[in-house]
Amino acid sequence: MQPIAFIVSDGTGITAETFAHSILSQFDLKFRLIRVPFVDSADKAYTTLNDINHAAELGGSRPIVFTTLVNSESNEIVKRSNALVLDMFQTFIEPLEQELRVKSSHAMGRGHQAADTEAYKNRIEAINFSLTHDDGQSHLNLKEADVILVGVSRSGKTPTTLYLAMQYGLKAANYPLIPEDFERGKLPTPLLTHKSKIFGLSIDPHRLAEIRNERRPGSKYASLENCRYEVNEAQALMRRENIKWLSSTHKSIEEIAATILQEIRLDKPSY
Amino acid sequence: MQPIAFIVSDGTGITAETFAHSILSQFDLKFRLIRVPFVDSADKAYTTLNDINHAAELGGSRPIVFTTLVNSESNEIVKRSNALVLDMFQTFIEPLEQELRVKSSHAMGRGHQAADTEAYKNRIEAINFSLTHDDGQSHLNLKEADVILVGVSRSGKTPTTLYLAMQYGLKAANYPLIPEDFERGKLPTPLLTHKSKIFGLSIDPHRLAEIRNERRPGSKYASLENCRYEVNEAQALMRRENIKWLSSTHKSIEEIAATILQEIRLDKPSY
Known part of the structure; x- marks a missing residue:
């Protein structure tokens, strides 16, 4: 019988789900993951308690329950369930309260996912900026860019x-x-005045040919020979222009992003 | 003196950072957050240990350290630091090993952020799909869509x-x-055969006017009167067509996404 894991949150539960997933992926078992978001009242906590207990009765083993409930009452209700309850919130809040010698606010939805905050508005503005400045579409306002990727x-x-x-x-x-x-042996002209913000992506020519062939099968654009030429030239250009770059071949976008932040020290200093 | 929090990970540390941020935001203190990604060797663990101890000497109080180190050796090294160490990995792995009666693999980078997996390729393909199907740009392959937003x-x-x-x-x-x-009183024609996948977004006309005025100040498009008209008509159309919708006015994209997943039951059943 497939083990069941619940993720119970008073918010979206998205961070908790990602985190729970990375912990559960340490086990060679296939879990059924059930996210229960927006558990923001005692009523909803009781419903969740019943759902967990129902799953416990049906399944061969106790469910695993990850909770990130900020509200203590809801948390206590869910903890009564017939399950292994892993409290991702209280587990860390208590030692932090002792260490910092202050009480936590126990307020819901104060993460960076909350709308109506300055940080959230910046994120939406940044998404719009990135969309309008995708693939060299616009040269306007490049001075506002935090980073310019080339490749x-x-x-x-x-x-x-x-x-x-x-x-x-x-x-x-x-x-x-x-x-x-x-051919010109130079970066695109609009970029010349923003060199400190440029970061390069390179890629293995074989992998590039594979990706391009999915888009335009059999084209010159996708041929290994052309991919080799473009990758070599791009790397030579980036070396000449002293641009930092990494190979994206075996890296996820999270890994690429984390590396770029490290290299160009764009980490925001504080929250 | 501003308290310092380190997030030490053998991967990108992105999930851990988001999680740490939501925990720390429960305190009315401004933390300096330092993410230390890719700590995947004993050497790097020692460097991190030194950095933490250095910060402890400079600062008025012990740093807070969140770790998600899968490697036990690195974890033990970082735990020796003069800090409150909150182990986000081992804390949950141990009770899980007991409950499930299996040992965890202690393998790094097995989360959904790892490239070269089927799930990762699906994500990239989905991003490309969403970009080419943004704003009604393409009617092709709509049958492949998991969800179609209207608004x-x-x-x-x-x-x-x-x-x-x-x-x-x-x-x-x-x-x-x-x-x-x-005017036609109907959904855009290409959508008529995909009604079960449609979900609507609405928005408060005042907020809409605000957003549109940033783009096209003083235009008819941005006027409150026109925004009211469009929002009313859109809501009437969605009601008539039996399309579920929510108001995005005070919701973050995470909250909108989590609600949509709940409503149309698109949650992937297992990992």
Whole structure:
């Protein structure tokens, strides 16, 4: 019987789900994950308690329950369930209260996911900026950009800029490096005055050919020979221009983003 | 003196940072957050230990350290630091091992952020799908869409579809509802065969006018009167067509996404 894991949150439960998933993926078992978001009242806590107990009766083993309930009353209700309850909130709040010698506010929805905050508005603005500055579409307001990614077509620039905007509220533009740039041996002209903000993505030519062939099968654009040429030229150009770059071949957008933040020290200093 | 919080991870540390942030935001203190990603060797663990101890000497109080180190050796090294160490990994792995009566793999980078997995490829494909199906740009392959958002211009469709794609690997298209649709009294024709996948976003006309005025100040498009007309018509159309919808006015994209998943039961059943 497949073990069941509940994620019970008074907010969206998205962070808790991602976190629970990374913990559960340490076990060679396939879990059924049930996210229960917006449990923001005692009533909903009781419903959740019943759902968990019902699953416990049906299943062969006790469910696993991750909770991130800020409200103590709801938390106590859910904890009564016939399950292994892992309290991701209280477990850390208590030692923090002792260490900091202050009480926590126990207020719901104070994370960066709350709308109506300045940080949230910045994130939405950054997403819009990244969309309008995707693939070199616009040269306007490049001075507002926090980072400008460059690289050959299909090296992973677009998803990375969107991720940087969505997760960090960074205004991330991206510019393709194309054969015309290689012939001139120079970066695209609009970028020349923003060199300190540029970061490069490269990619293994075989992987690039694979990706491009999905889009335009059999084209010159997708051929291994052309991919090799473009990648070599792009790397030579970035070396010449002293631009930091990484290979996106085996990296996820999260890993690319985290590396870029480390390299260009864009980490926001405080919350 | 501002308290310092380190987030030490052998991966990107992004989930841990989001989680730590939501816990720390329960305190009325401004923390300096330092993410230390990619601590994947004993050497890097020692460097991190030194950095933490250095901060402890400089600061007035012990730093707070959140760790998500899968590697036990690195974890033990960082735990020796002069800090309150909150172990977000081991704290939950141990009770889980006992409950499930299996040992965890202690393998790094097995979360959904790892590239080279099927789930990751689906996410990238979903991001590309959502970009090419933004704002009704393409009617092609709508049958592949997991969800199609509709709503008046600037009601929050684009960031939400991108978020659904990025976080959940869902192919999310979006379609604007425009005055032509209201005059015809019908949904855009390409959508008529996909009604079960449609979800609507509405928005308070005052907020809409505000947002539109930032884009096109003083235009008819942005006027309160026109925003009221469009929102009323869109809501009437959605009611008539039996389309579920929510108001995005005070909701973040995370909250909108979590609600949509609940409503249309798109939650992936298992990992």
